[in-house]
Amino acid sequence: MAAPGPARLLRAAAASSRRWLFSSTSPAAGPRPGYGGAAAAGRTARPFSLSARAVLSSEDKITVHFINRDGDKLTAQGKPGDSLLDVVVDNNLDIDGFGACEGTLACSTCHLIFEDHIFEKLDAITDEEMDMLDLAYGLTETSRLGCQICLKKSMNDMTVRVPEAVADARQSVDMSKNS
Amino acid sequence: MAGAGGRAPLGLRRWLSSPAPAPRVCVVGSGPAGFYTAQHILKHHGGALVDIYEKLPVPFGLVRFGVAPDHPEVKNVINTFTQTARSERCAYYGNVTVGRDVTVPELQQAYHAVVLSYGAEDNRVLGIPGENLPGVYTARAFVGWYNGLPENRDLKPDLSCETALILGHGNVALDIARILLSPLQLLRKTDITDSSLAALACSKVKRVWLVGRRGPLQVAFTIKELREMINLPGARPVLDPADFTGLESAVRDAPRPRKRLTELMIKTALEKPVEMQAAAAAGAAAPREWGLKFQRSPQEVLPSADGRRARGIRMALTCLEGSGDSAKAVPTGAVEELECGLVLSSIGYRSLPLDPAVPFDSQHGVIPNSSGRVQGVPGLYCSGWVKRGPTGVIITTMNDSFDTAQSVLEDLQGGVLDTSPPREGFGLVESILRSRGVRPVSFSDWEKIDAAEVARGKAAGKPREKIVDPVEMLQIIGH
Ligand SMILES: Cc1cc2nc3c(=O)[nH]c(=O)nc-3n(C[C@H](O)[C@H](O)[C@H](O)COP(=O)(O)OP(=O)(O)OC[C@H]3O[C@@H](n4cnc5c(N)ncnc54)[C@H](O)[C@@H]3O)c2cc1C
Ligand SMILES: NC(=O)c1ccc[n+]([C@@H]2O[C@H](COP(=O)([O-])OP(=O)(O)OC[C@H]3O[C@@H](n4cnc5c(N)ncnc54)[C@H](OP(=O)(O)O)[C@@H]3O)[C@@H](O)[C@H]2O)c1
Ligand code: FES
Numbered sequence: 001m002a003a004p005g006p007a008r009l010l011r012a013a014a015a016s017s018r019r020w021l022f023s024s025t026s027p028a029a030g031p032r033p034g035y036g037g038a039a040a041a042g043r044t045a046r047p048f049s050l051s052a053r054a055v056l057s058s059e060d061k062i063t064v065h066f067i068n069r070d071g072d073k074l075t076a077q078g079k080p081g082d083s084l085l086d087v088v089v090d091n092n093l094d095i096d097g098f099g100a101c102e103g104t105l106a107c108s109t110c111h112l113i114f115e116d117h118i119f120e121k122l123d124a125i126t127d128e129e130m131d132m133l134d135l136a137y138g139l140t141e142t143s144r145l146g147c148q149i150c151l152k153k154s155m156n157d158m159t160v161r162v163p164e165a166v167a168d169a170r171q172s173v174d175m176s177k178n179s
Numbered sequence: 180m181a182g183a184g185g186r187a188p189l190g191l192r193r194w195l196s197s198p199a200p201a202p203r204v205c206v207v208g209s210g211p212a213g214f215y216t217a218q219h220i221l222k223h224h225g226g227a228l229v230d231i232y233e234k235l236p237v238p239f240g241l242v243r244f245g246v247a248p249d250h251p252e253v254k255n256v257i258n259t260f261t262q263t264a265r266s267e268r269c270a271y272y273g274n275v276t277v278g279r280d281v282t283v284p285e286l287q288q289a290y291h292a293v294v295l296s297y298g299a300e301d302n303r304v305l306g307i308p309g310e311n312l313p314g315v316y317t318a319r320a321f322v323g324w325y326n327g328l329p330e331n332r333d334l335k336p337d338l339s340c341e342t343a344l345i346l347g348h349g350n351v352a353l354d355i356a357r358i359l360l361s362p363l364q365l366l367r368k369t370d371i372t373d374s375s376l377a378a379l380a381c382s383k384v385k386r387v388w389l390v391g392r393r394g395p396l397q398v399a400f401t402i403k404e405l406r407e408m409i410n411l412p413g414a415r416p417v418l419d420p421a422d423f424t425g426l427e428s429a430v431r432d433a434p435r436p437r438k439r440l441t442e443l444m445i446k447t448a449l450e451k452p453v454e455m456q457a458a459a460a461a462g463a464a465a466p467r468e469w470g471l472k473f474q475r476s477p478q479e480v481l482p483s484a485d486g487r488r489a490r491g492i493r494m495a496l497t498c499l500e501g502s503g504d505s506a507k508a509v510p511t512g513a514v515e516e517l518e519c520g521l522v523l524s525s526i527g528y529r530s531l532p533l534d535p536a537v538p539f540d541s542q543h544g545v546i547p548n549s550s551g552r553v554q555g556v557p558g559l560y561c562s563g564w565v566k567r568g569p570t571g572v573i574i575t576t577m578n579d580s581f582d583t584a585q586s587v588l589e590d591l592q593g594g595v596l597d598t599s600p601p602r603e604g605f606g607l608v609e610s611i612l613r614s615r616g617v618r619p620v621s622f623s624d625w626e627k628i629d630a631a632e633v634a635r636g637k638a639a640g641k642p643r644e645k646i647v648d649p650v651e652m653l654q655i656i657g658h
Binding site: 096097100101102104105106107108109127128130131132134135136137139165173174175176 | 215219222223224225226250252253255256258259401402403406435436439440572573574577578581585588589591592
């Protein structure tokens with residue numbers, strides 16, 4: 001029985017949008033022939049650009065930079081009130097294994113590390129988030145669960161870091177263009 | 180796409196396989212380890228073809244048959260697994276028991292790489308007298324029963340006693356305690372099987388003891404699950420404040436998870452009496468209750484006078500040698516007996532060797548490996564519980580599966596895995612299976628079973644009513 005809370009509210013949002021699993025490292029390229037599955041087929045991968053400049057910036061969009069495990073910087077935008085999980089899902093950001101429980105506070109795969117000045121201003125953490133965060137890999141003083149953090153204007157241009165999982169200490173191999 | 184489990188059309192296959200033949204990878208087991216390994220290989224290798232073999236007709240391993248019915252959030256991972264299975268470069272073959280229907284050496288002939296992700300299908304045993312008396316069940320069987328695992332569907336646990344005792348302080352022990360004590364209306368809307376719900380409705384169990392051989396600082400369960408138990412409606416925690424004396428200072432400098440977990444136990448032990456009085460004053464009906472007992476190591480399950488069933492348990496009191504996680508429980512010589520008609524042994528799962536061709540470390544119950552490469556057998560890999568031992572939540576299994584997938588990718592890239600001789604993959608396995616009279620279940624077959632389960636659950640307001648008989652599953656898909 002899940003504790004009622006923000007998780008409940010976010011579930012529907014996260015479940016309705018699914019990532020493009022095998023679109024490899026450059027989602028901007030869009031679906032490739034022969035890739036993906038039926039679940040994703042109905043949904044066009046939303047293009048996003050690695051450079052914030054190229055994105056049509058409308059007034060109420062908030063830009064977030066993610067430093068991925070390999071050090072790559074991914075930049076995306078969301079609306080105020082979107083969770084960071086929504087941002088990752090809606091923009092097809094390629095972060096391995098992110099958001100496994102779809103925002104229901106049951107997995108801690110959405111763990112992100114914040115800049116000090118942003119972290120200090122985040123809404124207070126609930127016991128339920130803290131309980132799940134305790135199981136996260138690479139916990140730091142400024143760690144939170146991305147599915148529980150909702151975008152605010154003041155977060156515009158913030159940078160969050162994806163923590164390294166044990167497996168990622170190794171040089172990652174990517175042969176997604178081998179075809 | 181020709182059926183969700185189908186392969187890419189021929190033309191596409193040719194496109195994928197030029198210039199070098201596509202690496203064919205086989206994964207044994209469709210739990211989180213199997214699916215996360217497949218996902219990572221498919222995602223990071225644009226040409227690899229991955230086939231997943233599963234013993235049961237239905238996929239997802241412990242996500243379906245282990246995770247508690249009242250934890251539907253955890254099962255959301257199935258959405259991602261489904262997406263993987265529907266990928267044109269992935270195929271699912273259920274109803275195939277590797278080691279029996281097809282051997283590992285046969286799979287190695289059909290594939291460039293074979294990944295063993297078959298989990299832990301057995302349990303540790305207590306090795307004490309009375310362990311096999313009626314009234315004593317393994318946690319694995321009990322969990323399998325309420326979750327509709329075919330092999331446990333006829334368990335019919337005897338729930339006619341008032342006191343149950345669970346051995347072990349892990350999350351599985353808490354899952355079982357919660358299922359035993361949950362108000363029925365909370366379980367009714369879950370995917371718990373109809374027959375176990377009916378049995379729980381007649382249950383007389385109103386007191387559950389969870390017994391650990393070590394102390395409060397060594398419990399293996401996690402805080403979310405403990406908090407859930409503490410907040411369970413209609414059940415009151417009974418913790419002895421004496422068990423926690425001095426622990427507050429002991430955990431002051433402990434890592435945060437251990438510190439918070441211990442503090443929650445202390446807080447619960449100390450504050451409950453007040454609430455209890457309040458409840459008593461308010462004339463509340465005697466609630467169900469549960470409690471934690473520490474430093475008690477099971478010695479013997481005591482038989483009833485007629486010797487026919489369990490009536491209690493004798494435990495050796497222990498003291499701890501050393502401190503922290505590595506503390507050892509040493510019997511003090513004193514013993515204690517406790518009356519209970521139901522004993523559930525929740526001391527851990529255990530992997531079994533699969534095939535004589537695969538090395539196995541029976542002491543640790545794992546396949547010896549480094550980063551998932553099976554020792555001494557090039558081209559053979561392992562991931563999940565069979566690689567690491569039967570502990571860890573989904574994220575642990577996910578990370579270690581990515582690690583194994585990474586090894587496969589490295590070996591493909593570095594030429595350790597020679598993919599120049601093309602391998603036939605399922606084509607070869609199919610003829611072997613046919614000659615042995617085995618008919619695999621495809622992912623689209625599973626989706627038919629899935630739809631049937633969801634339809635049956637709908638009437639009762641449940642997410643699904645699981646089909647517990649494999650014969651019936653196969654009937655649905657016309658096998
Ligand atoms: C009771 C219980 C509850 C749990 N609840 C949670 C939870 O709430 N949250 C959480 O994060 N984690 C939970 N876990 C942990 C989680 O389930 C494990 O981390 C994970 O399932 C391990 O994955 P695996 O793939 O290694 O094993 P499994 O999930 O066991 O998968 C192994 C698969 O291999 C198949 N197989 C076995 N033998 C063969 C064979 N010879 N040929 C072909 N296939 C074969 C099996 O049928 C099975 O489908 C729970 C575990 C248990 C036991
Ligand atoms: N909700 C969830 O997230 C969830 C739910 C279920 C399971 N899981 C995960 O699945 C994994 C398996 O869980 P589990 O509960 O089976 O295993 P576990 O966490 O390893 O716990 C096993 C318990 O049994 C005890 N034990 C072992 N041998 C014993 C013996 N001979 N006599 C007495 N006690 C003995 C252990 O005590 P010692 O420490 O003294 O050995 C420990 O308390 C865990 O990682 C768990 O977190 C997660
Ligand atoms: S997505 Fe699972 S806890 Fe945030």
